[in-house]
Amino acid sequence: DTAVSQTPKYLVTQMGNDKSIKCEQNLGHDTMYWYKQDSKKFLKIMFSYNNKELIINETVPNRFSPKSPDKAHLNLHINSLELGDSAVYFCASSTSMNTEAFFGQGTRLTVV
Amino acid sequence: GIQVEQSPPDLILQEGANSTLRCNFSDSVNNLQWFHQNPWGQLINLFYIPSGTKQNGRLSATTVATERYSLLYISSSQTTDSGVYFCAVEGGGFKTIFGAGTRLFVKA
Numbered sequence: 001d002t003a004v005s006q007t008p009k010y011l012v013t014q015m016g017n018d019k020s021i022k023c024e025q026n027l028g029h030d031t032m033y034w035y036k037q038d039s040k041k042f043l044k045i046m047f048s049y050n051n052k053e054l055i056i057n058e059t060v061p062n063r064f065s066p067k068s069p070d071k072a073h074l075n076l077h078i079n080s081l082e083l084g085d086s087a088v089y090f091c092a093s094s095t096s097m098n099t100e101a102f103f104g105q106g107t108r109l110t111v112v
Numbered sequence: 113g114i115q116v117e118q119s120p121p122d123l124i125l126q127e128g129a130n131s132t133l134r135c136n137f138s139d140s141v142n143n144l145q146w147f148h149q150n151p152w153g154q155l156i157n158l159f160y161i162p163s164g165t166k167q168n169g170r171l172s173a174t175t176v177a178t179e180r181y182s183l184l185y186i187s188s189s190q191t192t193d194s195g196v197y198f199c200a201v202e203g204g205g206f207k208t209i210f211g212a213g214t215r216l217f218v219k220a
């Protein structure tokens with residue numbers, strides 16, 4: 001059983017398109033996150049949700065919009081994709097804030 | 113915000129060797145995790161260790177919170193240990209900050 005699953009695993013798209021990445025966790029966790037890993041492997045938090053409520057919104061362009069329909073899902077929608085958005089995006093979850101986090105397998109986004 | 117520094121940035125080992133990876137952080141933290149990112153990109157939880165010592169097989173970790181550092185020990189390294197090891201801390205504001213990682217390559 002996959003604890004934190006993301007779809008798709010790979011996404012190649014053209015500049016200007018709108019795309020979504022989905023994330024689901026079956027761990028019963030209350031908190032979910034999105035992270036971005038750049039080409040130098042540096043990981044940075046983008047958003048976190050606790051009980052469907054946005055808790056952290058880092059300095060991310062407003063083209064990125066997270067949506068949490070329920071505690072088990074946190075999707076990431078990206079409008080007007082740019083070349084610089086190419087990265088690996090990781091979803092994660094934890095029982096609550098400040099506890100052990102578990103990561104999905106990542107979505108490699110390539111904007112051409 | 114909290115600064116997280118990992119050392120060494122790169123490490124090459126012969127299979128069977130032991131190593132110590134270090135994570136220094138600039139302020140008190142509420143939690144600390146060690147992750148291994150394998151060559152396929154998966155982030156694997158190694159330890160959740162805000163303080164104290166834990167062991168899991170050939171790996172062990174120690175966090176000395178009062179001195180603001182954590183150590184990850186790898187004994188009898190294997191080629192499957194290759195990848196990037198990350199330290200991540202949460203110190204306040206509910207933000208988890210990752211270090212830049214230690215890139216480990218274990219030669220057969």
